[in-house]
Amino acid sequence: xxxxxxxxxxxxxxxxxxxxxxxxxxxxxxxxxxxxxxxxxxxxxxxxxxxxxxxxxxxxxxxxxxxxxxxxxxxxxxxxxxxxxxxxxxxxxxxxxxxxxxxxxxxxxxxxxxxxxxxxxxxxxxxxxxxxxxxxxxxxxxxxxxxxxxxxxxxxxxxxxxxxxxxxxxxxxxxxxxxxxxxxxxxxxxxxxxxxxxxxxxxxxxxxxxxxxxxxxxxxxxxxxxxxxxxxxxxxxxxxxxxxxxxxxxxxxxxxxxxxxxxxxxxxxxxxxxxxxxxxxxxxxxxxxxxxxxxxxxxxxxxxxxxxxxxxxxxxxxxxxxxxxxxxxxxxxxxxxxxxxxxxxxxxxxxxxxxxxxxxxxxxxxxxxxxxxxxxxxxxxxxxxxxxxxxxxxxxxxxxxxxxxxxxxxxxxxxxxxxxxxxxxxxxxxxxxxxxxxxxxxxxxxxxxxxxxxxxxxxxxxxxxxxxxxxxxxxxxxxxxxxxxxxxxxxxxxxxxxxxxxxxxxxxxxxxxxxxxxxxxxxxxxxxxxxxxxxxxxxxxxxxxxxxxxxxxxxx
Amino acid sequence: xxxxxxxxxxxxxxxxxxxxxxxxxxxxxxxxxxxxxxxxxxxxxxxxxxxxxxxxxxxxxxxxxxxxxxxxxxxxxxxx
Numbered sequence: 001x002x003x004x005x006x007x008x009x010x011x012x013x014x015x016x017x018x019x020x021x022x023x024x025x026x027x028x029x030x031x032x033x034x035x036x037x038x039x040x041x042x043x044x045x046x047x048x049x050x051x052x053x054x055x056x057x058x059x060x061x062x063x064x065x066x067x068x069x070x071x072x073x074x075x076x077x078x079x080x081x082x083x084x085x086x087x088x089x090x091x092x093x094x095x096x097x098x099x100x101x102x103x104x105x106x107x108x109x110x111x112x113x114x115x116x117x118x119x120x121x122x123x124x125x126x127x128x129x130x131x132x133x134x135x136x137x138x139x140x141x142x143x144x145x146x147x148x149x150x151x152x153x154x155x156x157x158x159x160x161x162x163x164x165x166x167x168x169x170x171x172x173x174x175x176x177x178x179x180x181x182x183x184x185x186x187x188x189x190x191x192x193x194x195x196x197x198x199x200x201x202x203x204x205x206x207x208x209x210x211x212x213x214x215x216x217x218x219x220x221x222x223x224x225x226x227x228x229x230x231x232x233x234x235x236x237x238x239x240x241x242x243x244x245x246x247x248x249x250x251x252x253x254x255x256x257x258x259x260x261x262x263x264x265x266x267x268x269x270x271x272x273x274x275x276x277x278x279x280x281x282x283x284x285x286x287x288x289x290x291x292x293x294x295x296x297x298x299x300x301x302x303x304x305x306x307x308x309x310x311x312x313x314x315x316x317x318x319x320x321x322x323x324x325x326x327x328x329x330x331x332x333x334x335x336x337x338x339x340x341x342x343x344x345x346x347x348x349x350x351x352x353x354x355x356x357x358x359x360x361x362x363x364x365x366x367x368x369x370x371x372x373x374x375x376x377x378x379x380x381x382x383x384x385x386x387x388x389x390x391x392x393x394x395x396x397x398x399x400x401x402x403x404x405x406x407x408x409x410x411x412x413x414x415x416x417x418x419x420x421x422x423x424x425x426x427x428x429x430x431x432x433x434x435x436x437x438x439x440x441x442x443x444x445x446x447x448x449x450x451x452x453x454x455x456x457x458x459x460x461x462x463x464x465x466x467x468x469x470x471x472x473x474x475x476x477x478x479x480x481x482x483x484x485x486x487x488x489x490x491x492x493x494x495x496x497x498x499x500x501x502x503x504x505x506x507x508x509x510x511x512x513x514x515x516x517x518x519x520x521x522x523x524x525x526x527x528x529x530x531x532x533x534x535x536x537x538x539x540x541x542x543x544x545x546x547x548x549x550x551x552x553x554x555x556x
Numbered sequence: 557x558x559x560x561x562x563x564x565x566x567x568x569x570x571x572x573x574x575x576x577x578x579x580x581x582x583x584x585x586x587x588x589x590x591x592x593x594x595x596x597x598x599x600x601x602x603x604x605x606x607x608x609x610x611x612x613x614x615x616x617x618x619x620x621x622x623x624x625x626x627x628x629x630x631x632x633x634x635x636x
Contacts (some may be wrong), residue, residue: 229599
């Protein structure tokens with residue numbers, strides 16, 4: 001197969017592959033063993049399978065949230081974006097992942113409290129209880145599932161980048177090409193199925209240890225071998241070089257034309273991040289409000305790591321890393337894996353690859369669990385089997401967690417991998433539209449359920465259409481996430497423009513609906529639910545099997 | 557159920573915590589304040605090291621807000 005020979009990874013790197021496999025085996029064994037960790041009497045409820053029993057303390061939550069929020073997006077897509085087009089498409093992730101924590105600190109304890117008091121497992125559960133609206137709850141659930149799939153797809157792209165660098169996946173046979181990826185994902189699916197949230201919580205320890213080790217070594221290497229000054233100079237030169245079309249390659253430091261783009265990407269992504277079902281899952285699995293608050297203060301450590309990893313995209317520029325894939329085509333996603341492969345001995349490159357691959361598996365597991373919980377609670381139970389037992393719920397969730405992973409595969413096959421960072425941004429455009437119902441709902445019942453539904457619909461349609469029209473060098477559609485704000489010439493993140501429209505529609509329609517005295521629905525939550533840290537009366541006594549708090553009781 | 561219905565925070569504490577949390581958000585979202593090259597630090601342009609520095613500053617501000625709220629909560633409990 002001549003195609004293979006054209007790539008840089010012509011030979012399989014045996015040493016690096018062996019190291020990667022060793023870590024993969026460790027993690028797989030850990031994933032299956034996790035079912036026994038703090039073993040409950042029964043795994044057959046969503047509280048146990050989907051939320052790890054809601055007992056995680058500050059440290060476990062720190063690893064879990066860190067493992068959850070810092071994904072292949074961090075390790076592969078952000079440096080790739082830095083490598084390809086610089087700060088506005090990549091480095092905004094740093095302010096984004098800093099700004100998100102004050103926001104989590106403010107909003108999430110309230111959500112935690114109301115969820116704990118009422119036995120909510122998903123954000124859509126909360127919306128259902130707060131607004132008494134099945135339609136709105138369905139919208140939130142469907143959006144959550146939809147938005148999660150491209151994000152899981154991004155994890156696949158990360159794993160693919162590693163496999164490609166190792167020399168696997170160069171075959172022109174489609175089936176053979178993606179076989180290692182399928183195997184990795186099948187194994188992931190299997191232990192997620194059996195251990196639920198405990199698996200990624202346990203594996204997150206391995207992942208983070210590896211990542212921190214790798215990043216420290218890489219930064220020391222860059223400092224000594226390349227020098228930070230030279231690294232930035234190389235990046236600046238590349239970004240200001242004109243492309244054949246006459247535009248600059250990228251942005252080294254934003255100017256007045258791109259201030260809003262940078263700032264809106266950071267803010268919009270931050271708002272979106274904690275609306276994702278998987279971040280909610282990790283937050284709700286904490287055992288108290290203070291676990292969340294403390295984590296908001298200590299999680300930024302990961303953002304430092306993210307910033308340094310992002311700069312590896314520049315290091316790859318300075319090191320003149322080649323990003324030709326095994327299939328002979330250039331692929332920016334390979335910047336970091338190839339940088340490690342070129343700069344370090346095989347065994348250490350193997351460790352770095354393991355870090356990236358495991359770093360993609362952990363969030364993929366949590367995301368599929370979160371999406372599955374949404375389906376089970378807010379679609380299956382709501383529309384098909386209202387009297388589902390906790391056991392049935394967990395069974396359905398397990399199966400759906402498998403289906404969701406395959407949905408993600410569809411995204412990988414259908415979207416442009418060059419700009420994998422857009423997978424995450426597209427999901428962000430969608431998930432952002434649920435924030436009005438959820439966050440406003442944490443403070444006030446003023447907004448009308450139907451107005452919220454209409455606002456959501458407008459935001460979804462605008463966001464999807466606007467994203468659809470973005471061209472990139474490689475694709476005709478979904479090629480970017482920036483567009484002119486309606487009726488202006490300012491380029492901003494589509495998700496944020498859609499959110500603005502969403503809020504306007506929600507407020508205006510609320511005024512109209514309220515004036516017309518349209519019923520606002522029943523509120524199943526009590527004011528004290530929102531700042532309570534106490535164990536509610538409906539919580540089961542620890543140790544009693546299958547004692548899932550009955551949300552129906554709170555909703556009735 | 558004794559001590560099972562906590563009260564909302566006193567307004568002063570809530571406002572102070574809110575300000576502490578708003579500072580990092582504004583410092584990073586107002587891009588013109590830091591979108592410049594100099595002064596450089598260890599070869600890092602200002603734009604880059606400023607944002608990395610805010611990782612630590614934001615963590616400190618958030619932690620301070622946590623301490624404030626915790627103290628208020630504890631005092632609230634003691635007064636009952």
